[in-house]
């Protein structure tokens with residue numbers, strides 16, 4: 001009853017507020033600058049008062065067609081840090097969606113900018129090959145336009161098509177001392193029908209800035225592939241950035257950065273956590289930018305037939321010309337037991353036999369993914385196509401997608417489209433701004449179909465560790481559309 005009333009009132013409120021926005025086709029992103037400080041797009045208004053006024057002006061001036069009319073607007077609020085832009089409203093018709101995001105915490109320096117996309121679901125991309133559709137859809141020979149798979153939308157089918165998600169989704173753990181931070185999780189579906197996540201988790205209720213001294217690998221489980229519950233510890237402090245793969249013989253194989261001899265940064269774990277936030281001190285609780293020691297961050301592999309272990313003895317993964325920094329390695333194991341993995345760009349790992357580290361080779365290719373934190377997966381519609389997702393870099397919440405039609409030798413990317421941004425929409429009708437959104441991993445279903453995206457994320461309006469008092473992080477999960485009509 002209460003729900004119905006709320007729904008009714010919110011519909012009424014929308015109608016009264018702004019007719020052009022009431023159809024909900026806009027995707028609105030706080031703190032997103034899609035016009036690159038006014039260097040792109042057309043100036044539509046110099047003294048706009050609100051984002052919705054800017055959206056209306058964009059439709060009026062450039063047209064409502066989501067492909068050839070207004071495709072996006074950017075509105076700089078009065079308090080935007082570049083004062084000459086305050087109140088300015090820009091629009092464009094080129095379909096570009098690659099905004100930069102920034103901290104909400106320091107509105108004087110960052111923040112104060114809102115962007116909106118006009119109905120990206122109905123953007124029509126003209127194509128002559130599957131590359132024009134990012135291999136995320138087919139290029140129709142009849143219409144010469146892209147037909148995006150249900151999980152993708154927008155120009156080049158380059159944007160993930162999210163649907164509202166349960167607010168409890170992902171890994172948002174608590175123990176008797178309060179919240180437990182985690183920073184991204186790699187998910188595999190088991191024969192038991194359950195989903196198993198291997199996540200980087202911070203010990204002692206600390207947050208992301210002490211990851212160099214407090215990270216460990218956590219196994220969490222979920223029946224529905226959405227809400228995960230912490231189970232056992234896969235590998236204790238110190239280990240970070242796990243990505244897991246299944247071997248054709250059934251093993252769960254976890255690749256992660258680890259140090260089994262000593263704890264990086266200060267030599268010991270930070271014990272001062274406060275409900276998922278780190279309490280920094282100069283002895284043992286140093287942020288990653290002020291460590292006393294930065295040892296080699298090497299990559300190891302462990303495996304087990306049971307996702308709860310016991311695990312094999314960790315084996316060092318060769319890094320070849322890549323060197324000794326953390327590889328971000330994200331492999332998949334093929335049906336013949338061979339392996340291919342994306343590391344930090346532009347490096348690729350290959351192995352003839354996944355469990356024989358003497359067969360691993362590291363190749364430097366021309367390019368792979370943008371930024372860092374790659375994730376690699378096989379196209380569920382055409383097994384010859386490889387896809388990569390990554391964090392586009394820096395302190396930004398932007399994701400990037402790339403693909404390879406030749407088994408990983410060459411990769412393509414449409415740099416003017418972000419695969420995901422900072423916006424997360426919940427089933428209760430509210431939204432959140434993920435001020436950091438890194439470590440992307442897709443949750444894949446029984447047939448390899450794309451079900452959801454997980455990320456290491458922060459919701460608190462804070463990004464850079466130098467400025468963060470609150471550094472709680474969690475593993476966010478957002479579901480992807482499965483309905484072919486949308």
Ligand SMILES: *[C@@H]1O[C@H](CO)[C@@H](O)[C@H](O)[C@H]1NC(C)=O
Nearest residue numbers: 247249251353354355356357
């Ligand atoms: C790799 O795994 C397979 C299947 O479990 C096993 O038969 C083989 O002996 C393993 N090879 C090595 C080098 O461990």
